[in-house]
Amino acid sequence: MTADRHAIVLAGATSAAGLAVTRALVEAGARVVATGRSTDRLAALADAGAEVVVADATSLAAMTDLAARLGQVDGVIPLVGGWRGGGGLAGQSDKDFDALLPALQAVRATSRAFDRALQASDAGRFAIVSSTAVARPLAGGANYAAVKAASEAWARAVAHGFEKTARDTGEPLRAASVIFRAKALEPEALADAVVALWESDTADLNDRVIEL
Template sequence: MRSFGVHGSGRVVVVAGATSAAGLAAARALVSAGARVIATGRSGDRLAAVADAGAEVVVADATSLAEMTTLAAQLGQVDGVLSLVGGWRGGGGLAGQSDEDFDALLPVLQAVRATSRAFDQALQASDAGRFAIVSSTAVARPLAGGANYAAVKAASEAWARAVAHGFAKSARDAGGPLRTASVIFRAKTLDAGSLANAVVGLWDADAADLNDRVIEL
């Protein structure tokens, strides 16, 4: 069992959009490391496996600022937020990049926006707050058949980097050390186990070494 590193155990971590294999793996790894995990999803049935892994489950829409803000108020202390709303739609070259596919991919960005805004205050109040998203190597080399997908992922990365800037600016303005970090995990093909280990590892390093960092999986 891997435990949290220099910052200790007992962290409160929200896994937003936790009904995927990656969400289950991340929740299980965090619970095993000693965290209190709150996993969200829009389907109670699909959250059952995450609950069996030891996480507290909340039926809530991670793309909704109102629902995420309500959850943040209920939890109070939050040390980490992992935004995992995902999905892929594409193919057919540039002509095949339909508006319907683009709309279906927008929740990826919407969840990053909603979760980061709702939990911003709580994460900055933590002595080791961590915000993380999962992106794709398609951002660095977008293809015509995946233009919708790459564009949404690129926008999500830009938002996460803006979150990092906000964390750094707040620390500078307060005249204190940086304790909160925004991180981008980037993978070509996401391996749930690798992601889970990387998420737990976010508390092994100082925020100054993590903030605004892209971590290749």
């Protein structure tokens, strides 16, 4: 099994990581649909071979509308990110926390909107990008680690939902939820790991943390 001919949504993909993942998936033969809020910033993804859609990855309504329009979807990867920190625990401001929340909101919105499509796929994949800060949170990065930890908890709940559906219906497990963890994200390493999601057995992948 490979990414060839699979339809994969990269939500909030207007970053160096989004561009690297797009290029790798297109080269592997996948149909890539990349979303972002800026037409200008989506241009590089279109040049790389993606179908681009102006849409807010943190909006359940926008992602649900996209899911309805696309139909078949075999992979969803929310790539909304960012980092704010420093100043010790006292420096963990509400403003910084609010600025980090869109990453969690994108995980929630995309997983809910595309849940049915991923479970209908013969190889559905949902993957998030997290951080090693979850395993060792520091005072100066408490806001960031907390948001990443919440995102991981949500992704693990998605994995449980996939398992429960398979168990309740008596069908094989066909969808997997995966967590990528990185200390300092390298776009090319993420791209290779994403392509490899369709080269592994679904049961081996579901609820797995993969260190990058």
